[in-house]
Amino acid sequence: MKDMLLYLLPIVILAVGGFSLMLVDAFQKEEGGLAIPTAMLHFASGAACLALWNYAGSPADLARAASAFNGWLAFDRTTLFLDLIIALGGGLASLLAGSYLNEHKLERGEFYTLITFASAGCMMLAGATDLIMVFIGLETMSLGVYAMTAFRRTNARSQEGALKYFLLGSFAAALLLYGSALLYGMTGHTDLAGIRAALAAPLDVPGLAAQEGGALALSVQQTVRDRVVILAMVLVIAGLAFKIGAVPFHMWVPDAYEGAPTPATAYMAVTVKAAAFGAMLRVLVGVFGDTTGAASLAGGWPGLLAWLAVASMVIGNLVALSQSSIKRMLAYSSIAHGGYILAAFVVTPRAELLPGGEGTVGQSAAASVLFYLLAYAVSNIGAFGALMLAGSRGKEAVSYDDVAGLGKRHPAVALALSFFILSLAGIPPMVGFFAKYNVIRSALEANYTWLAIALMVNSAIGVYYYLRVLVKMYMHDPAPGATRAEPMVSPGIWLTLIFTAVLVLVMGAMPQTFFGYALEAVKLAVAPVAAAATP
Amino acid sequence: MPTLVQALSAVETVNSVSLRYQYGPIFMTVGFALIIAGAVFALATFLGPKNPTPEKLLPYESGSPTTGAKHVRLSVKFYLTALLFVIFDIEAVFLYPWASLYQSLGWAGFVEMIAFLTMLTIGLVYCWKKGALEWET
Amino acid sequence: MGSIQLTHYLVLSAVLFSVGAVGFLVRRNSLVALMCIELMLNAVNLTLVAFNRWMPANPGGAVAHHGQVFAFFVIAVAAAEAAVGLAIVLSLYRVRKVVRTDDANLMKE
Numbered sequence: 001m002k003d004m005l006l007y008l009l010p011i012v013i014l015a016v017g018g019f020s021l022m023l024v025d026a027f028q029k030e031e032g033g034l035a036i037p038t039a040m041l042h043f044a045s046g047a048a049c050l051a052l053w054n055y056a057g058s059p060a061d062l063a064r065a066a067s068a069f070n071g072w073l074a075f076d077r078t079t080l081f082l083d084l085i086i087a088l089g090g091g092l093a094s095l096l097a098g099s100y101l102n103e104h105k106l107e108r109g110e111f112y113t114l115i116t117f118a119s120a121g122c123m124m125l126a127g128a129t130d131l132i133m134v135f136i137g138l139e140t141m142s143l144g145v146y147a148m149t150a151f152r153r154t155n156a157r158s159q160e161g162a163l164k165y166f167l168l169g170s171f172a173a174a175l176l177l178y179g180s181a182l183l184y185g186m187t188g189h190t191d192l193a194g195i196r197a198a199l200a201a202p203l204d205v206p207g208l209a210a211q212e213g214g215a216l217a218l219s220v221q222q223t224v225r226d227r228v229v230i231l232a233m234v235l236v237i238a239g240l241a242f243k244i245g246a247v248p249f250h251m252w253v254p255d256a257y258e259g260a261p262t263p264a265t266a267y268m269a270v271t272v273k274a275a276a277f278g279a280m281l282r283v284l285v286g287v288f289g290d291t292t293g294a295a296s297l298a299g300g301w302p303g304l305l306a307w308l309a310v311a312s313m314v315i316g317n318l319v320a321l322s323q324s325s326i327k328r329m330l331a332y333s334s335i336a337h338g339g340y341i342l343a344a345f346v347v348t349p350r351a352e353l354l355p356g357g358e359g360t361v362g363q364s365a366a367a368s369v370l371f372y373l374l375a376y377a378v379s380n381i382g383a384f385g386a387l388m389l390a391g392s393r394g395k396e397a398v399s400y401d402d403v404a405g406l407g408k409r410h411p412a413v414a415l416a417l418s419f420f421i422l423s424l425a426g427i428p429p430m431v432g433f434f435a436k437y438n439v440i441r442s443a444l445e446a447n448y449t450w451l452a453i454a455l456m457v458n459s460a461i462g463v464y465y466y467l468r469v470l471v472k473m474y475m476h477d478p479a480p481g482a483t484r485a486e487p488m489v490s491p492g493i494w495l496t497l498i499f500t501a502v503l504v505l506v507m508g509a510m511p512q513t514f515f516g517y518a519l520e521a522v523k524l525a526v527a528p529v530a531a532a533a534t535p
Numbered sequence: 536m537p538t539l540v541q542a543l544s545a546v547e548t549v550n551s552v553s554l555r556y557q558y559g560p561i562f563m564t565v566g567f568a569l570i571i572a573g574a575v576f577a578l579a580t581f582l583g584p585k586n587p588t589p590e591k592l593l594p595y596e597s598g599s600p601t602t603g604a605k606h607v608r609l610s611v612k613f614y615l616t617a618l619l620f621v622i623f624d625i626e627a628v629f630l631y632p633w634a635s636l637y638q639s640l641g642w643a644g645f646v647e648m649i650a651f652l653t654m655l656t657i658g659l660v661y662c663w664k665k666g667a668l669e670w671e672t
Numbered sequence: 673m674g675s676i677q678l679t680h681y682l683v684l685s686a687v688l689f690s691v692g693a694v695g696f697l698v699r700r701n702s703l704v705a706l707m708c709i710e711l712m713l714n715a716v717n718l719t720l721v722a723f724n725r726w727m728p729a730n731p732g733g734a735v736a737h738h739g740q741v742f743a744f745f746v747i748a749v750a751a752a753e754a755a756v757g758l759a760i761v762l763s764l765y766r767v768r769k770v771v772r773t774d775d776a777n778l779m780k781e
Contacts, residue, residue: 131742132742135746143752143753147759147760150759153767155767156764156767156768159760159763159764159768162760162763163702166760167705171693174712174713178712181739181742182719184720184739185719185723188727189738190739190742
C-alpha cells in the first residue's frame with residue numbers, strides 16, 4: 001500500500017490537487033488566481049517523476065512495483081518519461097491559460113480543475129497495463145479535454161468543435177471497448193501480460209484432441225480465435241488512432257483545435273498525443289509485439305500502421321498548405337507530426353541488434369517515439385504560446401493576414417513565433433530537426449527506405465507552409481483597413497516562452513543526451529520493447 | 536488457460552436444457568398479460584354503457600381543467616438537475632459490490648470506499664456552492 | 673442447440689453494436705448520435721458479462737469476474753460521458769439553436 005502510493009505519486013499529486021482546486025474554486029469570493037497553483041501542481045508532479053526515476057532503475061525494482069500494482073499500472077521509466085512530458089505540457093499550458101483567459105474574459109476556475117484531472121487521466125492512460133485501466137484513463141483524459149474545448153461558451157465555433165470532438169471521440173472509445181471485450185473473451189484476461197501469454201500459447205481444449213475428429217475441431221477453433229483477435233486488434237488500433245488524430249480518423253482535429261481556447265489547443269496537441277502513443281506502445285508492442293513467434297497471428301499491424309503514417313503525413317501536410325488560419329494550419333500539421341511518430345512506431349517490434357550494440361532496432365525506434373513526443377511538446381507549446389501572445393482581445397492573431405507585417409510592428413513577438421515555427425519545421429539547431437532525424441534513422445535501420453523517403457519529402461512540404469508564416473510576418477505589409485493582430489502585454493506568457501525556448505535549444509544542443517534518456521526509458525520497461533534474445 | 540472455445544464446449548455438454556424449458560415461465564407470463572389486458576379492453580368496449588358528455592371527453596389531468604398546449608417546452612433547469620441526478624445515481628453502482636463483499640474486504644475496502652465517497656461529496660459541495668442546485672435563479 | 677448459449681449473446685451484442693454504429697454514421701441528430709453511442713456501449717456490456725458468465729473456472733475453482741468489473745466501469749463512465757455530451761449539446765443549442773450535426777457547419781470550407 002505504501003509502495004503503491006509512492007509509485008502513484010505523480011498521479012496522486014494531480015488528483016488530490018484537482019479536488020483541492022475544486023474546493024478553492026467553490027469557496028473563493030472572486031474568480032481567478034488558480035493558474036499559478038495549477039502550474040505548480042503539474043511541476044510538482046513532474047518533479048516526482050524525476051525523483052522516482054531511480055526507483056525504477058533495475059528489473060528487481062520493476063518486479064516489486066508490478067507486484068504492488070497487481071498488473072493494473074506499469075511503474076517503469078517509460079511511464080515516468082511520458083508522465084514528465086504530460087506534467088510539462090500541462091504545467092506550461094496552465095501558465096499560458098492564466099494570461100490568455102484573463103485577456104479574453106474567459107477566466108473561470110473550472111478550466112484549471114479540468115486541466116488537472118485531464119492530466120491525471122493522461123498519466124493513467126500512459127501507464128495502463130490493463131484494458132480496464134486503459135479505458136478509465138482514456139475517458140478521464142477525454143472528458144476533461146472535451147469540456148476544455150467547449151470553454152468559449154458564447155462562441156459557436158468552440159461549441160461545434162467540442163460537439164464533433166465529443167461525438168467522434170465517444171464513438172472511438174466504443175470501438176476500443178468492443179475490441180477490449182473481444183480480447184477479454186478470447187483470452188480470459190484483461191491485463192496485457194495475461195493476454196499476451198494466452199495468445200502466445202496454442203489453443204488447447206483438454207480432452208478434445210483425443211476424441212475422434214478432435215484435431216480438426218481444435219484447428220477450426222484456433223482459426224476462429226485468431227480471426228477474432230485480429231478484429232479486436234484493429235478495433236483497438238482504430239480507437240487509439242482517433243485520439244492521436246491519424247488519418248482516416250482525423251476529422252475532428254481541425255475543428256476542435258480551432259474552436260478550443262488556444263491554451264487548451266496547445267494542451268491537447270501535446271499531452272493527449274503523448275498519452276495515446278504511450279497506450280499504443282503498451283498495447284501493440286506489449287501484447288502483439290512478438291511479430292515472429294507463436295503470437296504472430298497479429299503480426300500485420302506494423303504494415304497497417306505504416307499506411308496510417310503515410311496517409312497522415314500526406315493528407316495533413318497537403319491540407320495544411322491551403323489553410324488561411326494559422327491555428328488550423330497548426331492543427332493539420334499536428335496530424336502530419338502524428339504521422340511522423342507513427343512511422344517510428346512501425347519499427348518498434350524489430351529485434352535485430354544495432355551495430356553499435358546500443359540495444360535493438362525496435363528499442364531505438366521506441367526511443368525515437370518518446371524523444372519526438374518531448375521535442376514536439378516543447379516546440380508546440382511554444383508555437384501556440386507565441387500565437388497567443390501575438391493577439392489580444394478583439395485583435396487575435398488567427399489568420400496569416402492578421403500577422404502580416406508583425407516583424408516590423410512588434411519584432412520581439414515575431415521573433416518568438418518564428419523561433420518555435422522553425423523548430424516545428426525541423427530546421428537544424430532546434431530540437432525539431434533531431435526528432436525527425438531520429439525517426440528517419442530508425443526507419444532506415446529497419447530497411448523501411450520508402451517510409452524514410454516519404455518522411456523526408458513530407459518534411460520538405462512542411463517547411464514550405466511553416467515558412468509562409470515567416471514570409472507574411474517579415475516581408476508583407478498588412479492590407480489597408482484589414483484587422484491586425486495587436487500583441488497582448490503578458491509577462492507570464494513571455495516567461496513561459498523563454499523557458500520553452502531554452503528547452504528547445506538545450507535539447508537541440510545535446511540531442512544524444514536526451515535520446516539516451518529516452519533509450520534508457522525504453523529499455524527498462526515492464527513490457528520489454530523488442531529486447532534481443534540474450535546470447 | 537480458460538478460453539472461449541473451452542467454455543463453449545463445456546457448456547455444450549452440460550447445458551442440455553431446451554429453450555422452451557428455460558424461458559417457458561417468461562413466455563407464459565407475457566401471454567397471460569396480453570390475454571388479460573386484451574380481454575379487459577374488449578369487455579369494456581363491447582359491454583360497457585356509453586353516454587359521452589364534453590366533460591368526459593377531456594383528457595384527464597388530476598381533475599382540474601387542462602391548460603396550455605400539448606407540447607410544453609421544458610426549462611433547461613430540468614436538464615441540469617437530470618444530469619446531476621444521473622451522475623450521482625450511477626456512481627452509487629460501486630456501492631453494491633462493495634456492500635456484498637464488505638466482510639471480506641476489511642479495513643482496506645472501508646477506507647477505499649470512504650475515499651470514493653469523499654470524492655463524490657466534494658463534487659456535491661462544488662455543485663452546491665456553484666449554484667447548480669438552486670431552482671429559482 | 674436449442675438452448676441459449678454464449679453464441680446467442682455474442683450475436684445479439686454484435687447486432688446491437690452494429691445498429692448503434694450504423695445509426696451513428698447515418699443519423700444527423702446529435703441527440704440520436706448520443707443514443708447510438710449509448711447503444712454501442714451497452715452492446716459492449718452485454719459482450720463482457722456474457723463472456724464472464726461462460727468463462728470456465730480457474731484451476732483453483734474460483735471464477736475471476738473481470739468482465740463484470742469492466743461492465744461496472746463502463747456503466748459509470750458512460751453516465752459521465754452522457755452528462756458531458758448533453759451539456760455540450762445544450763451549450764451549442766444556446767449559441768446556435770440547432771441540434772442537428774449537419775447544421776453545425778460553421779467551419780466547413
